Amino acid sequence: MSIKALRSEAPEEYWLPGNSSCQGCGSTLALRWVLKALGKKTVMVVPASCANVYVGWWPRSSASVNYFDMAFAAGGSVASGIVAALDYLNKKDINVVAWVGDGGTTDIGIQALSGAAERGTNFIYICYDNEAYMNTGTQRSSSTPLGAWTTTTPFGKGQQKKNVPMIMAAHNIPYVATACSSYPKDLYEKIKKAKDIEGTKYIHILAPCPPGWRFDTELTVEIGKLAVETGMWALYEVENGVFRLSSPSKRVMDPSKRKPIQEYIKLQGRFKGITDEQIRELKNYVDRQWERYGKMEEGCPVF
Numbered sequence: 001m002s003i004k005a006l007r008s009e010a011p012e013e014y015w016l017p018g019n020s021s022c023q024g025c026g027s028t029l030a031l032r033w034v035l036k037a038l039g040k041k042t043v044m045v046v047p048a049s050c051a052n053v054y055v056g057w058w059p060r061s062s063a064s065v066n067y068f069d070m071a072f073a074a075g076g077s078v079a080s081g082i083v084a085a086l087d088y089l090n091k092k093d094i095n096v097v098a099w100v101g102d103g104g105t106t107d108i109g110i111q112a113l114s115g116a117a118e119r120g121t122n123f124i125y126i127c128y129d130n131e132a133y134m135n136t137g138t139q140r141s142s143s144t145p146l147g148a149w150t151t152t153t154p155f156g157k158g159q160q161k162k163n164v165p166m167i168m169a170a171h172n173i174p175y176v177a178t179a180c181s182s183y184p185k186d187l188y189e190k191i192k193k194a195k196d197i198e199g200t201k202y203i204h205i206l207a208p209c210p211p212g213w214r215f216d217t218e219l220t221v222e223i224g225k226l227a228v229e230t231g232m233w234a235l236y237e238v239e240n241g242v243f244r245l246s247s248p249s250k251r252v253m254d255p256s257k258r259k260p261i262q263e264y265i266k267l268q269g270r271f272k273g274i275t276d277e278q279i280r281e282l283k284n285y286v287d288r289q290w291e292r293y294g295k296m297e298e299g300c301p302v303f
C-alpha cells in the first residue's frame with residue numbers, strides 16, 4: 001500500500017495540529033500514525049517524558065483520545081491497572097496503550113514492563129526511542145548508542161545500546177516489533193496487527209530527535225531512513241516466537257547492500273567526538289546483530 005492509499009484508508013486525525021513538540025520531532029510523527037491505526041477507542045498511558053509536554057496543557061490538548069500523564073517508572077503498572085478496571089467493567093473494545101520514552105522503558109520502567117508482560121496483560125506497550133532523556137535536556141539512557149554525546153557522556157557513551165526488543169521477545173509474549181518514524185506504512189501495519197492480538201504486545205520505535213541528536217530539523221525522515229539503510233536499526237517482527245525481517249530491512253540483509261554507518265553518523269552532531277576506534281566497535285556490534293538476524297530469518301529459534 002502506498003502512503004497515498006494509506007492516507008485515504010486512515011484519513012481521521014487523532015493527533016491534532018498545534019502540539020508543542022520541537023520542529024522535526026520523530027516521536028510525534030510516529031504518534032500520529034500510531035493513533036491513526038488505533039482509532040478513537042484508545043487510552044494512552046504516558047509516563048514522564050517529552051510526550052507529557054508535547055501534548056500541550058489542558059484544555060488545549062493535541063491528543064483527541066484519553067491521554068494520562070504518569071509517573072516516570074509507572075507505564076507498565078498503570079496500564080495493567082487500567083486493563084484490569086476495563087475488564088471488570090466488561091469493556092472489551094478499548095485499546096490500552098503505553099507510550100513511553102526509552103528512559104522510561106529501558107531504564108526506570110523495565111521492571112513494571114517486565115511484570116506486565118510476565119502476567120500476559122492485554123495491552124500494547126510502545127517505546128518511542130529518541131536514545132536519551134530528552135525532556136530533561138539530553139542525559140544518556142541505556143538506549144543511547146556507543147560514542148554518542150549527551151550531557152552525562154560529554155566524551156561519548158562508552159557502552160552499546162541495550163537490546164530491549166529482544167529482552168521482550170525473551171518474555172515469550174505473542175508479538176514484538178521494531179519500527180521507525182521514517183517508515184509510517186510499516187509502523188501503521190504493525191500497530192494494526194498488534195491491536196488484534198490478545199496478550200502483551202511490545203513495539204519499539206526509533207524516533208530521531210533534532211535537538212538531542214543535533215541535526216537540522218528537515219533531516220528527521222532522512223536520518224531515520226539512514227538508520228535502517230546502514231543497518232544501525234533493523235525493522236522486524238517476532239510473532240509467536242518466529243522472527244521475520246520487515247521489507248526495508250530485508251533489502252539490506254546482505255552486508256554489501258548496507259550503506260556505511262558513517263553516512264548515518266556524520267549528519268549528527270552528537271557523534272562529533274566519536275573516535276575511529278568507537279566507529280569500529282559500533283560497526284562490529286551492528287555486524288554481530290545482523291549475523292543473528294540472518295540466522296533467525298533462516299529459522300533459528302529466537303531463544
Ligand SMILES: Cc1ncc(C[n+]2csc(CCOP(=O)(O)OP(=O)(O)O)c2C)c(N)n1
Pocket residue numbers: 048049050051071072073100101102103104105130132133134135136141
Ligand atoms: C523518578 C523520576 N526521576 C526523574 C524524573 C525527571 N524526568 C522527567 S522526564 C525524564 C526523562 C525521560 O526520558 P525518556 O523516557 O527517554 O523520554 P524523553 O524525555 O526522551 O521523551 C526525567 C529524567 C521524574 N519525572 N521522575
Ligand code: SF4
Pocket residue numbers: 020021022023024025026027028050054130134135208209210211212
Ligand atoms: S526533544 Fe526531541 S523527542 Fe522531545 S519534543 Fe523535541 S524533537 Fe521531540
Ligand SMILES: [Mg+2]
Pocket residue numbers: 101102103128129130131132133134
Ligand atoms: Mg528518550
